[in-house]
Amino acid sequence: MMKAPVGGAKHQLLPSCSILALLAAFALPTQVQAQVATPPLTRAGTTISNTASATFDTGGGSTTINSNQVDLLVDELLDVTVDSSNPADVPTTPGATGQVLTFSVTNTGNGVENFALSTIANAGGDNYDPVVTQIYIDNGDGIFDPNTDTLYTPGANDPELDPDESVTIFVVATTPGAVVDGNRGIVSLIAAAVTGTGAPGTSFAGQGEGGGDAVVGSTGADGTDAGAFIVSAATVTLVKSAVVTNPLGTADPIPGATITYTIVATVAGSGAVSGLAITDNVPADTSYLAGSITLGGVAQSDGVDADAGDYNGTRINVALGTVAGGQTRTVTFRTTIN
Ligand SMILES: [Ca+2]
Ligand SMILES: [Ca+2]
Ligand SMILES: [Ca+2]
Ligand SMILES: [Ca+2]
Secondary structure: OOOOHHHHHHHHHOHHHHHHHHHHHHHHHHHHHHHHHOOOOOOOOOEEEEEEEEEEEOOOOEEEEEEEEEEEEOOEEEOEEEEEOOOOOEEEOOOOOOEEEEEEEEEOOOOOEEEEEEEEOOOOOOOEOOEEEEEEEOOOOOOOOOOOOEEOOOOOOOOEEOOOOEEEEEEEEEOOOOOOOOOEEEEEEEEEEOOOOOOOOOEEOOOOHHHOOEEEOOOOOEEEEEEEEEEOOOEEEEEEEEEEEOOOOOOOOOOOOEEEEEEEEEEEOOOEEEEEEEEEEOOOOEEEOOOOOEEOOEEOOOOOOOOOEEEOOOEEEEEEEEEEOOOEEEEEEEEEEO
């Protein structure tokens, strides 16, 4: 089978690559065949004309006659597909507004058509119903920006698409405050041909581009796809404890005793918290022990500087920044009882 000189040469030079060479040799013809198998749809309104001819000889030489011309006006197929552009669930948090799902709407028919957009956010198969607040039509950059993208108003600016043209649609939603970590909420976008939808084959006389009929195609002239949000929340718990030591070698909180406070912040959930900071006022009747702040066992200076801790004369503060779920941070500091 592999008689091609190039393939043979590769086989001799690089025996370990022979399977790759074989795959490459067959991959190209397969692609070419696929392209040939799906020519572009003939545009609605095109006239397909055809005349037959006959040639004959009655003894006085060859004669040709033509039939009448048959003209067929190509009708408009109404077809559309909707695809979610989010390969994975989109993270959200309880009560979050302006949460975005992205979709692509493609006119798979053969004529220019407007498509009405709507959403379904209360279907089952999930844990909650996102609240859809707006739909936006992208300006072509694929990035959601409410200042430059167009707010969709049903019936007023239903996107108009040429055959094979796609538009990116952003569905904006609010996440209810009552959801909890791990909850999932599905939103489906629906695009429907404004000329009409229905069972495949349904015909709208004279309403096709170019004056033919508009005929509902195999998609029913509407399409839908689902995207989903996943609640990725985090909670913080704070536990404080104190250990007392004194010069007498007991644990009694007497004047002169040292109190070591330990504060443990635990972040739980699949999300993260940002800007986490632990603050503790130095209690009355005690004196802060200079330089006693630690974070994760590492001493922190009292000044506001490169490390996370500081003491300002009345309270200690440790800035922890962003902490992901499943992590803990332990802060200690010491005071002495006056
Ligand atoms: Ca149309
Ligand atoms: Ca739901
Ligand atoms: Ca945009
Ligand atoms: Ca410091």
